[in-house]
Amino acid sequence: MSTPETVAEAPPRAVDPAALRGLMGLFGTGVTVITFRRGSVVHGATVNAFTSVSLDPPLVLVALDRRSRTAALLDDGGYVINILGERQREVALHFAGRPMAREVPWRDEAGAYPRLEGTVGHLVCRPWRTYEGGDHTLHVARVEDVAAPGGRPLLFFRGAFPRLAADHSPSAWSLSLDGPGPAEQFVMRHETRK
Numbered sequence: 001m002s003t004p005e006t007v008a009e010a011p012p013r014a015v016d017p018a019a020l021r022g023l024m025g026l027f028g029t030g031v032t033v034i035t036f037r038r039g040s041v042v043h044g045a046t047v048n049a050f051t052s053v054s055l056d057p058p059l060v061l062v063a064l065d066r067r068s069r070t071a072a073l074l075d076d077g078g079y080v081i082n083i084l085g086e087r088q089r090e091v092a093l094h095f096a097g098r099p100m101a102r103e104v105p106w107r108d109e110a111g112a113y114p115r116l117e118g119t120v121g122h123l124v125c126r127p128w129r130t131y132e133g134g135d136h137t138l139h140v141a142r143v144e145d146v147a148a149p150g151g152r153p154l155l156f157f158r159g160a161f162p163r164l165a166a167d168h169s170p171s172a173w174s175l176s177l178d179g180p181g182p183a184e185q186f187v188m189r190h191e192t193r194k
Helices: 015-024 067-078 089-094
Strands: 032-038 041-047 050-055 058-065 079-083 122-133 138-147
Touching: 015 122, 032 067, 041 058, 041 067, 058 067, 058 122, 067 138
Parallel strands: none
Antiparallel strands: 032 041, 032 079, 050 058, 058 138, 079 122, 122 138
């Protein structure tokens, strides 16, 4: 009986951080602003590292630079993840450190869960778990409430905010088996040649 040969693994190559950042910029994302109150102060931060984790229980994740003030405060209480609309570029930049010339369009600044006006939706969250992720902290939160007034989202791609093209198809889910309708509505089409 022969024994399998042991193959020595090569040490991992060092990845150039600038090259990785450039590649990740090719992955288009939505844009969110996390807002929360700690004492009498309302905080906010623009975040595009946001994703759904689970439907049961309802969990979402945001990844924040561990050196940021937001990362240090997020696990201290609830917060709102505001999903920005395409006309909220100025709001995104404001919470990324470029102050707006006008007032921030708050919907409920005085409440326990301050949120922004004009978003396509928001999630009210409570901290669930926190994990170390290199130079970022991964904050998983349990969703306690959602609202989705709708609209066109603000997108981020290659360091800019491109506009979403008009959708002229009958349904955004028309080619997906993960869509909201029953699977029976999808009919395979076979092309026949004569």
